[in-house]
Amino acid sequence: MSTSRERQLLPSLSPSQSPAPGDWSGVSLGASDLPSTLTGLSVLYAGANPSGALQIAAPGATVRRGVVRGSARHGVYVHTGGVATITETTAADNALDGVHVSSAGALALGDAPGFDRNVLTGNGQHPVTLPANFVGQLAADTTYA
Numbered sequence: 001m002s003t004s005r006e007r008q009l010l011p012s013l014s015p016s017q018s019p020a021p022g023d024w025s026g027v028s029l030g031a032s033d034l035p036s037t038l039t040g041l042s043v044l045y046a047g048a049n050p051s052g053a054l055q056i057a058a059p060g061a062t063v064r065r066g067v068v069r070g071s072a073r074h075g076v077y078v079h080t081g082g083v084a085t086i087t088e089t090t091a092a093d094n095a096l097d098g099v100h101v102s103s104a105g106a107l108a109l110g111d112a113p114g115f116d117r118n119v120l121t122g123n124g125q126h127p128v129t130l131p132a133n134f135v136g137q138l139a140a141d142t143t144y145a
Contacts, residue, residue, distance in 0.1 A: 019045040021095060022072030026053040031081050035060030042067040052077030052100065059083045060108075069093050075123065078105035090119040091127075098123040101130035113139040121145040 026046030029036055036058060044067070046053035052074030054063065059081060066089040068075035075091035078084045078101040085108040091098030098120035101107060107114035107130065116139040120127035127144040 019070070021045055021070050022048045025049045026055065026071070028055040029058040029061050029082075031057040031059075031079075033058040033061075035062075037062040037064065038066060040065050042069075043071075045070045047071035047073040047095065049073065051079065052096075053094065055079060056082040056084045056105070061085070062087075062108075064088050066090070067092075068098075071095060074098075074100040076100070078102060078107075080104035082106065083108055085114045086118060087116045088118065090121075091123065092119070093122040095124045097126045097129045099128045099130075101128075101134065103131055106131075107134045107137040109134075109137065113137050115139060115142065118142040 023045045025048050027041065027043050041063065043053045050073070053068050053071035054076045056076065057079040060083055062085040064087045068091045071094040074096045075094035076086065076099045080102055081104065083106045086099065114137040121143065
């Protein structure tokens with residue numbers, strides 16, 4: 001029996017008729033969540049919280065083919081205890097970092113990079129911020145702008 005869940009999700013849009021950054025909190029994978037895969041998730045105009053539009057505190061979270069855009073904070077924020085694999089995902093036009101891995105968060109370690117084929121563009125601070133020991137998980141085929 002697998003403890004992993006894979007979710008095919010519909011886009012998550014702003015509840016406002018005139019969307020703006022920070023319209024809603026966003027999506028959160030908590031520390032007690034099972035390892036989860038989010039495929040095709042769009043989180044738009046979120047970030048009404050101290051961290052980011054997509055918050056990961058779960059060990060073993062995978063985000064693939066997602067879009068995180070227009071956050072009032074970071075696009076993706078990996079919290080203390082969170083371990084994330086992020087592939088084929090766009091983090092664009094967020095107020096702070098496109099992807100922020102906290103000092104006690106992590107990118108998944110393994111044979112394949114934990115951060116691969118992503119597009120990080122137009123973010124207010126940095127495309128990605130992470131602890132130095134995870135730099136080797138950044139694949140060369142990610143676009144940083």
